[in-house]
Amino acid sequence: MRTQVAIVGGGPAGLMLARLLELRGIESVVLEARDREYVQQRVRAGVLEQPTMDLMDEVGVGERMHREGLVHHGVELRFAGEGHRIALSDLTGGRAISIYGQQEVVKDLIDARQASGLPLYFEVSDVSVDPDAPRVEFTHEDSRHVLDCDFIAGCDGSHGVCRPAIASVLTEYHRDYPFGWLGILARCRPASEELIYCHHERGFALASMRSMEVTRMYLQVPPDEDADRWSDEEIWDELDRRFGMEVNRGEVFEKGVTPMRSSVVEPMQHAKLYLAGDAAHIVPPTGAKGLNTAMADVCLLAHAIEASYGGDDAKLAAYSERALERVWRVQHFSWWMTSMLHRFAGDDDFQLKLQLSQLRYTTSSPAQATALAENYVGLPFAA
Numbered sequence: 001m002r003t004q005v006a007i008v009g010g011g012p013a014g015l016m017l018a019r020l021l022e023l024r025g026i027e028s029v030v031l032e033a034r035d036r037e038y039v040q041q042r043v044r045a046g047v048l049e050q051p052t053m054d055l056m057d058e059v060g061v062g063e064r065m066h067r068e069g070l071v072h073h074g075v076e077l078r079f080a081g082e083g084h085r086i087a088l089s090d091l092t093g094g095r096a097i098s099i100y101g102q103q104e105v106v107k108d109l110i111d112a113r114q115a116s117g118l119p120l121y122f123e124v125s126d127v128s129v130d131p132d133a134p135r136v137e138f139t140h141e142d143s144r145h146v147l148d149c150d151f152i153a154g155c156d157g158s159h160g161v162c163r164p165a166i167a168s169v170l171t172e173y174h175r176d177y178p179f180g181w182l183g184i185l186a187r188c189r190p191a192s193e194e195l196i197y198c199h200h201e202r203g204f205a206l207a208s209m210r211s212m213e214v215t216r217m218y219l220q221v222p223p224d225e226d227a228d229r230w231s232d233e234e235i236w237d238e239l240d241r242r243f244g245m246e247v248n249r250g251e252v253f254e255k256g257v258t259p260m261r262s263s264v265v266e267p268m269q270h271a272k273l274y275l276a277g278d279a280a281h282i283v284p285p286t287g288a289k290g291l292n293t294a295m296a297d298v299c300l301l302a303h304a305i306e307a308s309y310g311g312d313d314a315k316l317a318a319y320s321e322r323a324l325e326r327v328w329r330v331q332h333f334s335w336w337m338t339s340m341l342h343r344f345a346g347d348d349d350f351q352l353k354l355q356l357s358q359l360r361y362t363t364s365s366p367a368q369a370t371a372l373a374e375n376y377v378g379l380p381f382a383a
């Protein structure tokens with residue numbers, strides 16, 4: 001087999017890259033380890049920033065997002081028992097975020113790929129990449145395949161094979177946070193019309209949603225917490241306590257703990273292999289940036305690959321450097337939000353006072369509120 005770009009991983013990064021390449025007349029093959037059902041059900045991100053919404057439109061898959069997604073023009077920061085709204089759109093010249101589940105984005109991109117009749121293989125196994133050849137080998141339906149290509153895009157997430165394949169040339173920057181998030185999905189009206197990020201002495205809490213009928217809630221818990229240790233009632237009681245109000249309750253139909261960590265590898269490329277999305281970097285979810293940063297990477301990569309086929313290799317050579325500028329901005333924002341809103345074991349009252357001062361400043365100074373807003377709605381994607 002031969003193609004121009006072999007894309008390892010059919011998550012948001014891989015599928016969006018395939019779509020961007022298709023629209024530029026560049027061939028690709030997408031290889032996904034899981035089955036279609038699984039990737040379409042996997043519950044993850046819920047917030048699309050403005051540049052991601054714009055990208056969905058640009059590649060012609062934004063129709064359902066506009067129909068079913070919930071556009072939000074503000075978020076609330078809640079601390080010391082009171083809520084304070086950050087007017088995202090007013091502070092950013094009208095930009096906004098949209099609540100639209102990651103699995104919906106994935107569904108829309110898979111549908112588009114299949115409508116175009118382009119190659120997307122599910123349930124591939126024993127994938128190996130040779131960045132120098134470049135070549136990808138994999139097993140599909142009991143047959144071994146060799147896929148020769150011009151470029152390999154490593155979009156296989158944080159547990160994939162692409163990053164390890166070039167580990168010897170990478171420097172990893174890493175930070176683990178001493179807590180995790182216990183997340184639930186429940187059938188009830190959201191606690192509020194906008195997201196609430198809540199600072200509380202007992203720990204952080206977040207009220208989000210997937211629709212007006214489905215609520216998404218998170219509680220800061222110890223990093224190795226067993227979700228089954230929490231009964232539904234204990235979760236609701238703790239949410240009420242931290243938010244300082246009675247939140248709507250309903251049937252909990254999904255429950256899990258997410259560890260919180262930051263990591264970046266540099267460079268994001270070696271030989272003919274280019275990393276994008278979670279394969280290259282992870283952020284704690286407090287800034288809602290993981291999916292969006294994956295989209296920013298592939299946007300840049302698609303433009304660079306296109307330029308390369310046009311005879312200009314400079315953009316591809318500079319891919320990692322350009323991508324990392326935005327990646328580190330996002331890392332900082334996610335770290336800042338995480339540090340401001342969570343309780344860290346061993347924090348003294350001095351630390352608590354500093355957090356509250358920072359929250360007060362962020363919600364009262366237009367300059368600081370704007371800094372939060374412009375990062376939250378998403379800084380422009382480089383092209």
Ligand code: RFL
Pocket residue numbers: 008009010011012013014031032033034039043044045046047048102124127155156157158159160161183258276277278279285287288289290291292293294
């Ligand atoms: P993904 O989504 O992990 O996709 C990688 C794909 O590669 C496949 N794969 C392989 N395929 C072939 N061969 C192999 N050897 C393979 N190994 C793996 C996997 O099956 C998978 O399909 O990475 P991608 O595309 O880079 O996308 C990144 C996002 O998924 C991630 O950053 C976000 O989900 C993070 N995140 C959030 N991001 C946001 O922007 N906003 C949010 O509100 C937000 N909330 C979250 C989140 C992540 C969470 N969890 C569970 C980590 C909330 C949570 C709870």
Ligand code: PHB
Pocket residue numbers: 044045046047195208209216285286287288
């Ligand atoms: C979510 O709805 O899953 C969500 C929202 C905001 C975040 C993280 C996750 O910061």
